[in-house]
Amino acid sequence: DIQMTQSPSSLSASVGDRVTITCRASQGIRNDLGWYQQKPGKAPKRLIYAASSLQSGVPSRFSGSGSGTEFTLTISSLQPEDFATYYCLQHNGYSPLTFGGGTKVEIK
Amino acid sequence: EVQLVESGGGLVQPGGSLRLSCAASGFTFSSYWMSWVRQAPGKGLEWVANIKQDGSDKNYVDSVKGRFTISRDNAKNSLYLQMNSLRAEDTAVYYCAREYSLAHWGQGTLVTVSS
Numbered sequence: 001d002i003q004m005t006q007s008p009s010s011l012s013a014s015v016g017d018r019v020t021i022t023c024r025a026s027q028g029i030r031n032d033l034g035w036y037q038q039k040p041g042k043a044p045k046r047l048i049y050a051a052s053s054l055q056s057g058v059p060s061r062f063s064g065s066g067s068g069t070e071f072t073l074t075i076s077s078l079q080p081e082d083f084a085t086y087y088c089l090q091h092n093g094y095s096p097l098t099f100g101g102g103t104k105v106e107i108k
Numbered sequence: 109e110v111q112l113v114e115s116g117g118g119l120v121q122p123g124g125s126l127r128l129s130c131a132a133s134g135f136t137f138s139s140y141w142m143s144w145v146r147q148a149p150g151k152g153l154e155w156v157a158n159i160k161q162d163g164s165d166k167n168y169v170d171s172v173k174g175r176f177t178i179s180r181d182n183a184k185n186s187l188y189l190q191m192n193s194l195r196a197e198d199t200a201v202y203y204c205a206r207e208y209s210l211a212h213w214g215q216g217t218l219v220t221v222s223s
Binding site for chain 1: 143152155158167209212214216
C-alpha cells in the first residue's frame, strides 16, 4: 500500500501569512492527489484535484503543486475562515486510497 | 447540486451488524464510482471501500475485509455499506463520497460500537 506522510501535523499562523503543507508518497503516484479542508463537525471539502487543479468555487489563494512523490498545498494569504485541518489523499490506480495524517492550522 | 445523504448509523454492541445507506441526488448516480470513508472520534480520515459504476469491482481496506460489504442500487440512486462483526475500533463517522477521487462528500452518519 502507498503511505502518505504529511507535514507538519500542526502549525500556528497569523492572518495574512503564507502557509505551506507537504505530502510525500511512499512511491510515485503521478498527479493522483487531492487536498481537502475539514472544519470541526463538518465533512471534508475538496480544494485541489489532480495535484494542482483548483476545485470550482475555491478561492484562488489556495494552490497545489507537485508530481510523483512530493506535493505541496499553499495558502498564499491566510484568512480567518481558513483555520481548519487539511488532508491530502492519493488515489493512484488500484492501490487502496490513503490519506495523509492531517495538518491542523491554528491561529497564532 | 450534488447531494449525498447518509443514514443508518447508531449504537450497536460489539459483534453486531448495521447497514448504512447513502441517498444520492443531483447527478447521474450510475456514472460514478462511489466510496465509503470513515473518521474515528478525534482522528484522521480512513478510506473504507469503493465500488465501480455497475458494481462489478469492489475494493476494501484490509481492516474491514470479510466483515463489510459495499453495494449499490442504481435504480434507487443509493449506496450501501453492510457492516457485520462490528468492533469498538469501527466507531466512527461514516461518509459516502462520489467519484474514485472522492470529489463530493455527504454529511456523515455516526456509528458507535459499544456495550
